[in-house]
Amino acid sequence: MTSSIDITVGQVAASLVLVALAVALSFWRRADLERDIGIAVVRSIVQLTAIGYVIQAIFEIDSLALVAALIAVMVVFGAVQARQRARKVPGAFLPLLIALAVAGASTLGLVVALGIFEPEPRFLVPVGGMVVGNAMTAAAVALNRLGDEMSDRSREIEATLALGATSTEAAAPTVRRALRSGTITLIDSIKTTGLIFFPGTMVGMLLAGADPTDAVRLQLILLYVLLGSVAIAALLATTLAYRNFFTAAHQLREPPQP
Amino acid sequence: MLFKLERVVLARAGKPVLRGLSAGLREGATCIAGPSGSGKSTLLRLLDRLADPESGRVLYRGEDVRSRDPLALRREVCLVPQLPALLEGTVEDNIRFAASCGEVEPNVARLLELAGLDWSFAERDGAKLSVGEQQRVMLARALALEPRVLLLDEPTSALDAEARAAVEATLLDLRRRLQISTVLVTHDLDQARRMSDWVVRMDAGRAVGEGPVRELLPA
Numbered sequence: 339m340t341s342s343i344d345i346t347v348g349q350v351a352a353s354l355v356l357v358a359l360a361v362a363l364s365f366w367r368r369a370d371l372e373r374d375i376g377i378a379v380v381r382s383i384v385q386l387t388a389i390g391y392v393i394q395a396i397f398e399i400d401s402l403a404l405v406a407a408l409i410a411v412m413v414v415f416g417a418v419q420a421r422q423r424a425r426k427v428p429g430a431f432l433p434l435l436i437a438l439a440v441a442g443a444s445t446l447g448l449v450v451a452l453g454i455f456e457p458e459p460r461f462l463v464p465v466g467g468m469v470v471g472n473a474m475t476a477a478a479v480a481l482n483r484l485g486d487e488m489s490d491r492s493r494e495i496e497a498t499l500a501l502g503a504t505s506t507e508a509a510a511p512t513v514r515r516a517l518r519s520g521t522i523t524l525i526d527s528i529k530t531t532g533l534i535f536f537p538g539t540m541v542g543m544l545l546a547g548a549d550p551t552d553a554v555r556l557q558l559i560l561l562y563v564l565l566g567s568v569a570i571a572a573l574l575a576t577t578l579a580y581r582n583f584f585t586a587a588h589q590l591r592e593p594p595q596p
Numbered sequence: 597m598l599f600k601l602e603r604v605v606l607a608r609a610g611k612p613v614l615r616g617l618s619a620g621l622r623e624g625a626t627c628i629a630g631p632s633g634s635g636k637s638t639l640l641r642l643l644d645r646l647a648d649p650e651s652g653r654v655l656y657r658g659e660d661v662r663s664r665d666p667l668a669l670r671r672e673v674c675l676v677p678q679l680p681a682l683l684e685g686t687v688e689d690n691i692r693f694a695a696s697c698g699e700v701e702p703n704v705a706r707l708l709e710l711a712g713l714d715w716s717f718a719e720r721d722g723a724k725l726s727v728g729e730q731q732r733v734m735l736a737r738a739l740a741l742e743p744r745v746l747l748l749d750e751p752t753s754a755l756d757a758e759a760r761a762a763v764e765a766t767l768l769d770l771r772r773r774l775q776i777s778t779v780l781v782t783h784d785l786d787q788a789r790r791m792s793d794w795v796v797r798m799d800a801g802r803a804v805g806e807g808p809v810r811e812l813l814p815a
Contacts, residue, residue, distance in 0.1 A: 589645065
C-alpha cells in the first residue's frame with residue numbers, strides 16, 4: 339500500500355523525547371505519574387502497531403465481514419473498558435454494550451446510506467474506530483456521573499418516589515445531568531474547533547499533504563458523525579442503566595442512609 | 597386498625613434493623629417513639645412500600661400492602677422525609693409536580709396556607725429557603741396529593757425550638773381541618789405526648805409497648 343507521507347521508526351523514536359519530558363516534569367513535581375506514563379506509552383506502541391497490521395490485512399482482504407468483526411471486537415472491549423468507570427452502576431456492562439453497538443451500527447449505517455462514505459474497509463475501519471472510541475468515552479462519563487448522582491441525590495430521589503412518582507420520573511433530573519455530562523465535552527470541543535485546537539483528522543490530512551479545504555470538509559463530517567454517535571451512546575447507556583437502581587416496585591435498591 | 601405489622605424482619609447493609617416487629621397503628625394520630633437506631637424510620641418506609649420486609653407482613657386497612665399498586669399507595673399514604681429534599685425549581689414547581697403525580701389540580705395558595713406559608717413563597721427558589729421553610733414546602737407538596745394518611749419522619753428534628761413549635765401547631769391544625777390520620781416518628785417523648793393519641797414504643801428493632809399515650813407516656 340502506498341502512502342503520501344513516509345514516517346520512519348527513527349522519527350517515532352525521536353518523539354519519545356517529549357514523553358521523557360513529561361516523565362521528568364512528573365518526577366520533578368512529584369505527581370507520581372511516571373508509571374502511568376510508561377504504561378500508556380508501551381500500550382500505545384503495542385496496541386497501535388498491532389491494530390496497524392490488522393487494518394492492513396483487512397484492507398488487503400477487502401472484506402466487509404472482517405470490518406464488522408473488527409468493530410464488534412471494539413464494541414465489546416469498549417464496553418469492558420467503560421464499565422471500569424461506571425463501578426457505581428449495577429449491571430452496567432449490558433447497557434454499555436447495547437449503547438456502543440447501536441451507536442456504532444446506526445452512525446456507520448447512516449453515513450453509508452447517505453452516501454457520505456463508500457462501504458469500503460478503508461473508510462469504515464477508521465471511522466468505526468473513532469465512532470466506537472468516542473461513544474465509549476461518552477457512555478463511560480455519563481454512567482460515571484449517573485452512579486455518583488444516584489448516590490449523592492438518593493434523598494431527593496426517594497422523596498420524589500414518596501410522592502407516588504415512578505422511578506423514571508424520580509430519576510429524570512439525574513439522568514438528564516448524566517446525559518449532559520457525557521456529551522458536553524465533545525460539544526464544547528466542536529464549538530472551539532479551528533479556534534483553539536485543530537482536530538486530529540485535519541492535522542493528519544494536512545501533514546499528509548492534503549488540500550486544506552478537503553481536510554476541513556472531512557473533519558466537519560467526522561465531527562458531526564461523532565456528535566451523533568456520542569449522543570446515541572450516552573442516551574442509550576443512561577436510559578438503560580438507571581433502571582438498575584430501582585426495583586420493579588419503584589423502590590431504590592440502595593436507599594439513603596438514615 | 598390503620599396499619600398492622602406482623603413479625604416484620606428487615607436488614608440494611610447486612611445489619612438487622614427490624615427483628616420480628618409486630619405492632620398496630622390506629623386511625624387518628626399515632627406516634628412511633630424510640631431512641632436513635634431503633635428502626636423507627638425504617639418501619640415508616642415499609643408503610644408506603646418505599647421498602648418491603650424480608651419476612652412478615654404489613655397490612656393497611658386489613659390488606660397486605662404488597663397487593664397494592666405501590667404508586668397509588670404512596671399517593672394515599674404520603675411520607676414526608678426527615679430532611680427536606682426538594683426538586684430544583686420554585687416552591688410552586690414542587691407543589692405542581694407532586695399534584696401531577698396524583699393527577700390533581702392543586703390550589704397552590706391553599707396548600708401553602710395549610711403548610712403555614714404565605715402566597716409570596718410560591719415563586720421563590722426552593723433551594724434558597726431555610727430548612728424550616730423547606731420542610732413546610734415538603735408538607736405542602738405531600739398535601740397536594742390529598743392523602744388519607746401522612747407519614748412524618750422526625751419532621752422537626754432539624755429545626756430550632758421556635759420553628760419546631762410552629763410546625764407542630766401547623767400539623768395539629770392540619771389534622772383538625774383535614775381529618776387525616778398521621779403517623780409521626782420521633783425520639784422526643786414530649787413531642788409524642790403533644791402530637792399523638794396512640795403510641796408504639798420501639799427499641800432495637802422491636803415494639804416494646806403499644807397503647808394510648810396517656811397510659812404509656814404519662815406526663
